Amino acid sequence: MAKKLTVVISQSQGKNPAKQQLEESLAMSLLLDGNVEVSLVPHLYDLSADHSGLLFLRSIPGDVILLSWLYPRGARWILDRQGIRGHEGISQLASLSEDSEVDREDDHHERNGNGKPKHEQVGIVLKDLPTRKIYCLDLRDHTDPQVYLKEIQRIANESTLPIVDLVSFIQAQPRAEQIEKYLRPLDILAEQKSATPLSDDDDAPANGEVVRRRWYPVIDYSRCTNCMECIDFCLFGVYGLDTQGLILVEQQDNCKKGCPACSRVCPANAIVFPGHKTPAIAGADGEVGDMKIDLSKLFGAPSAVELAARERDVELVRDGRDAVGLEIGIPRRLKDKPVKPRDELDDLIDSLDALEL
């Protein structure tokens, strides 16, 4: 009999022992607890669409907590793209980049109903979301497993509210063997430990299936406005449209490893590359960084679009094609920027001294 809440731990890339230990102690504690289903899958971002880990995730009917080494925004939209959909569950864990907000508690009741949560940007409203909730927690936020266990317990209590579609539990199909194994995380861990210790290969299959590092954009549809600048800019055929005309990352693996150029040209910051070193591109929420002014633009930093065009040119040349510079697919909004009217800023520089940051 399926339990109401499934906790899925998405394993880290590579073999960082500290990370593996956190994953393992979380899996053990949750198993001993017995209140929730526990499962372990390879690094979510690297799973190809037909990987059994994703088949397993798709087979979960109820609420899900995903623990991963990814920003929650990235994780949520990776799942969405892979057909694992639901309403965004709001975690109360404070992440490193933000303080917990008191008023968040109410937000999730409003989604897709009468009005959007106030921290949400105006993006495309996705229709037909299942009523269940998906909570994404970032394993990089805390080193103490207890912090996560507490939050999982809190969510488990919240999730006993009768908001889950119970019919889907009753009708849940028995899972195929290849999927069922994900509900035996201890076996997975044991298998990994015994697996060819001689091989130093990061790609060592967790479950017999090879998982390679992948690189592709993930669209955050809560921000995306379907403006088509990404599809105009990318010359590698990554983007496409669905039957409704909605922008889609159609050919994930056409993307050029390391190139985040389309993310830079996106006017809504809706394109996430979960593996990029810049937090804003990797899906960190809101503003990241300190309070000092960044004068890079003044000292000659290339604009995001110049940078994007340069990155794209590198990949074009690598493919034996011609560099196109700023000739093709450059956002229209850059062609005629309005000049801002002058306002009372004359003594601004003098006021800098007063602002002791």
Add this chain to the structure above:
Amino acid sequence: MSDLTFLMGKFEARIPTDRLYSDNHLWLQPDGESGIYRVGFTAYSVRLLQDVYFLEWSIDPNSAVYKKQEIGEVESSKAVSSLFAPADGEILDFNEQLLDDPSAINTDGYGKGWLFRLKTDVQFLTPDEYMQHLDAGWEKTQSLIKGQYN
């Protein structure tokens, strides 16, 4: 010829006429051989940065650079910024003294506070042209700063 002055609010940024300028707010003073310049922050830059705490270069001496290539980083009491090459050319060496103590940037920005030596055949702005450049960019600079405070 006496120095020019650009008014930043009430602050007077001194622009000496014995050297050339780049559009990314560096001065360039011919250093012996033709095509070799000493490069430093203009008074305009220094005023925006205020007290410089930390300076770091991400390239080695004698490196070819292209305009807008990122070459280092500066942190001050008010700001952080990446630093970028002012033109295509070759950076010959850096002012080693600043790496231990960058305070000369503030105390003697047009002299001992020089940053690096650049070899290039690119044309730079005259003091008058730099003044016009400052004039034209002043509002934008203010909104850049204001935008980040809001």
